[in-house]
Amino acid sequence: MNSPAVTAEGTAPIITFQDASFAYNGTPALEALTFSIMPGEFLGIIGPNGSGKTTLLKALLGLIAPTAGRATIFDCTCHTLRCHHRAKIGYLPQRSQLDPRFPITVFETVLMGRYGALGLFHRPTAADRELAEAALHDVGLPELKDRPLGQLSGGQQQRVLIARALAQQPQVLLLDEPTTGVDAPTQTALLSLIRRLHQQRRLTVLFVTHDINVVSPVVDRLALLNRRLVAIGTPAEVLTKATLAAVYGEAVIVTSQGGGSYVIVADHHHD
Amino acid sequence: MTDLLTYGFMQRALAASVMIGTLCAVVGVFVVLRGLAFVGAGTAHSAFAGVTLGYLVGINPMAMALVFGLGTIWIVQALNERSRTAFDVSVGIFYAASMALAIVFIGLMRTYNSEVYGYLFGSILSVTPSELWTIGLLSAVALTCLALFFKEFHFIAFDQEMAAASGIPATRLFFLLLNLVGLTIVIALKAVGALLVFALLIIPAAAAYQLASRLWTMILWAVGVGLTSTIGGLLLSYAFDLPSGATITLLATALFFLAVLASPKR
Ligand SMILES: Nc1ncnc2c1ncn2[C@@H]1O[C@H](COP(=O)(O)OP(=O)(O)OP(=O)(O)O)[C@@H](O)[C@H]1O
Ligand SMILES: [Mg+2]
Numbered sequence: 100m101n102s103p104a105v106t107a108e109g110t111a112p113i114i115t116f117q118d119a120s121f122a123y124n125g126t127p128a129l130e131a132l133t134f135s136i137m138p139g140e141f142l143g144i145i146g147p148n149g150s151g152k153t154t155l156l157k158a159l160l161g162l163i164a165p166t167a168g169r170a171t172i173f174d175c176t177c178h179t180l181r182c183h184h185r186a187k188i189g190y191l192p193q194r195s196q197l198d199p200r201f202p203i204t205v206f207e208t209v210l211m212g213r214y215g216a217l218g219l220f221h222r223p224t225a226a227d228r229e230l231a232e233a234a235l236h237d238v239g240l241p242e243l244k245d246r247p248l249g250q251l252s253g254g255q256q257q258r259v260l261i262a263r264a265l266a267q268q269p270q271v272l273l274l275d276e277p278t279t280g281v282d283a284p285t286q287t288a289l290l291s292l293i294r295r296l297h298q299q300r301r302l303t304v305l306f307v308t309h310d311i312n313v314v315s316p317v318v319d320r321l322a323l324l325n326r327r328l329v330a331i332g333t334p335a336e337v338l339t340k341a342t343l344a345a346v347y348g349e350a351v352i353v354t355s356q357g358g359g360s361y362v363i364v365a366d367h368h369h370d
Numbered sequence: 371m372t373d374l375l376t377y378g379f380m381q382r383a384l385a386a387s388v389m390i391g392t393l394c395a396v397v398g399v400f401v402v403l404r405g406l407a408f409v410g411a412g413t414a415h416s417a418f419a420g421v422t423l424g425y426l427v428g429i430n431p432m433a434m435a436l437v438f439g440l441g442t443i444w445i446v447q448a449l450n451e452r453s454r455t456a457f458d459v460s461v462g463i464f465y466a467a468s469m470a471l472a473i474v475f476i477g478l479m480r481t482y483n484s485e486v487y488g489y490l491f492g493s494i495l496s497v498t499p500s501e502l503w504t505i506g507l508l509s510a511v512a513l514t515c516l517a518l519f520f521k522e523f524h525f526i527a528f529d530q531e532m533a534a535a536s537g538i539p540a541t542r543l544f545f546l547l548l549n550l551v552g553l554t555i556v557i558a559l560k561a562v563g564a565l566l567v568f569a570l571l572i573i574p575a576a577a578a579y580q581l582a583s584r585l586w587t588m589i590l591w592a593v594g595v596g597l598t599s600t601i602g603g604l605l606l607s608y609a610f611d612l613p614s615g616a617t618i619t620l621l622a623t624a625l626f627f628l629a630v631l632a633s634p635k636r
Contacts, residue, residue: 124454160535186537195529200579201403202588203528211525215537220518247583267536 111174113138113271113303114159119168121151121158128154130327131168138270139301141294143314143334146324147346152307153193155324156273159305160190172271186215189269191260193276193307199249205259206244209235212266234262237292254281261289265296271303272296278310286310290317311338311362338362374608379495383561383614386497387600389509390558390570395596396516397554398575399589403527404544406551409443410568412461413552416442416468418564421489422475431489432504435559438468439552447545492563492615494604501560508557512550519543524585563615573622574599577629595625 112135121129129151136142144152157163158170164178171177175184189212212234213227223231235241238258248256261277274293278286294317297304308314315321315334323329323337325346330337337343338360343351352363374380401410420438424431442464449460476486488496497505516523522543525533534540551571558567578591603618 162531162534182537182539184537185535188535190532190535192529192532192535197529200583201528202579202582202585203524204584207524207585208528211521211528211533212536214521214525214533217521219522219539222521249583264536 110138112136113140114172115170117169117171119158119165119170121154121163122166123154123163127166128326129158129324132170132328133168134322134328134331136303136305138303139297141297141304141317141319142306143311143318143321144305144307144324145309145311145314145321146329149326150324150346151326152324153275156190156275156305156307159271159273160185160188182215182218186267187270189264189267189272191257191264191272191274191277194253194257194280197248197256201249203248204244205240205246205248205251206231206235208248208259209262209266212263215267230268231262231266234266235259237265237296238262239288254285257281258285258289261292269302271305273305275307276309277306278308278313286313290314311364315362316359334360379497380608382497382499382502383494383604384601386494386502386505386561387604388597389505390561391574391596391600392593393509393512393554394558394567394570395574395578395592396513396589397550398571398573398596399578399585399592400516400523400527400547401551401571402575402579404530404547406548407568407572408458408461408465409446409548410551410555410571412446412465412468413439413442413555414559414564414567415465415472417552417556417559418489419468419472419475421559421564422472422479422486425483425486426475426478431485432501432556432560435489435556436553439556440549442468443548443552447548488563489560490564491613492561492566492618494561494600494614494618495608497561505557505561508553512553512557515546515550519546523547561615562618566615566619569619569622570596570599573619573626577622577626580626580629580633591629595622595629598625 115135116132119132120127144155146152159172159177161177161180169176173184209231210223210227213223213230217223217227235244238261240255240258243251248259251259257277264272278289281289290313293304296302306314306318315338318334320332321334321337322331323342323346329346330342338353340351340353343353343362347364354361401407417435417439420434421431424434446457446460446464449455450457522538525538526540526544530540530544554571555567558570562570574592574596577595578588581591582588599618599622603621604614606612607614607617
C-alpha cells in the first residue's frame, strides 16, 4: 500500500510521508500517513469534506508542522523548508474569497508568482514578465492582462491563480480543488492544460478534487483520505465499491465504463 | 498669507505636515489593505501612555512613546504566536490597559502639564526643531523600509498564506509591517494627537481605496488626500483658531465622503 508508483529507473521519491500526523490546536486532522510520491507523478487526492486534503497540501508547504512522524519534499523536512524551496512548489489554494476591490491587475497577480524566486530586494526583470505572460497565455487569458482582478468572474480568477502558480516554474504543483466552481468547458481545458504541463515539464502534480470521474482518467494514482490514508493506488485499485463505501457510505455506486470506473456518490452525508 | 511662512513655527508645522501626511498615507494603504486599522488605534494609545510616563519620570517623551508603541506590537505578536489570542483581542486589551496606565501616570503628576494634553489632542504648531529632525529621520527610515519590501508587502496584503507558500518570508515581513505601523504612529503622535493619529493613518488610504484599482494609483491618491488634509487642516486651523488635529481629521473625513461619492467601484 505504501509502495511508490513503479517507475523503471529506481529514482528516489520527491515527496515522502513517514508515519506523519498533523493536528490543529491539538485536534488531529491527519494521522499516521505513510506513502511517497515519485518525481513526475500525477496524484489525485480524494476524500469527503474535512478528510484532510487541504491539510496534506499545507503540510507539504510546511505551513503546519507534524505532531508525529516526518514529511519531506526535495529531501528537506517540510516544516523547515527554506523560501527558495517553496519557490519551487506551485500552490493553488482552495477557492478563497478574494477582496473584489483589492488594487491589483491580472498581470500583477501572475507576476507575484515570480517573487519567491526573485528574492528580496530584486525587481521583476523582462524575463520574469515573459514568464508571467506565457503563464497567462497557457490558461487562455492573455487579453485580460490589464484588467483589475476583482472584475473577473470566479472561474477566470481561478485560472489567473493557476497562471500565478505556473509562473513560478514549479517542480511540484499542488492544486486544491482547481475545477470547483468552473464551467464544464473550462474544467476540461484546465485539466488538459495541467496534463500537458505534467507531461512536458515532468511536473509532479497533486490534484485535490471532489470530481472523482473527471480526474480518474488522467491521474497515475489516486489517494483516498479520511483523516488517514484509506487507500492509494491506480484508479482501478482505489475505485472499488468496498473501498469507497467505507468512506462515503453504502450508497456509493461504481460502474465500469470503457475500461475505467465511474463513481456516483449519493447526496446524503455521513459525517 | 505669504508672510505666514516667515514664522519659524509655521515653517516647521508645514514641514511636519508634509512628512507626516505622506508617511501616514503610504503606510495607511497597507494598513487598510491588510486590515490593520485597529492595530494603529491600539499603538496610538500605548504610545500615549509612554509619553505620560516620559513626562512623569523626565525621559524624552517621544523615545518613551517609541518604546511603548513598538513594545505593544512585540507583545501582541508574542501572544498571537504562543496563546493564539486573536490579534484584535490582544490589541484591544492593550488599548484599554495603556489608556488606564496613562490616566494613572497623569494622576501621579503633581502639576497640570499642558504638553501632555498636546500629545493627546495634537499640537502641530508647537513642533520644535529637534522634534522636526526626529520626524524627518524616522519618516525616512520607515519609507525606505516600505520601498525595499514593496513587492512583498503588496503580496502579503493580497494573501499572506499564498505569499508564505510561494517562498516569501511572510511572517517576518508581516511583523516588520506591524513595526512600521507602530513607528508611523509615534512619528505622527505629537502633531495629530493620540486620539486622532489613527484617523490620519486610515482615512486617506480608505478614500484612495474608493478611487483606485492599482496599487500605485491608490498610493498617489492616498498621498494627495493625506497632504490636502494635513496642509489644508493646518492652514484652516491657523486661520480660524481651531485645534489642528481635529481640523485635519475633519477635513480628511470630508474628503473621504467625497471619494465615496466619486467612487467608480460603486
Ligand atoms: N485552520 C484550521 N484550524 C482548525 N482546524 C482546522 C483548520 N483547517 C482545517 N481544520 C480541521 O482539520 C480537518 C481537515 O480539514 P481540511 O481542510 O484538510 O479538509 P479537506 O479535506 O480539505 O475538506 P474540504 O473538502 O471541505 O476542503 C477538518 O476537521 C477541519 O475542521
Ligand atoms: Mg480542502
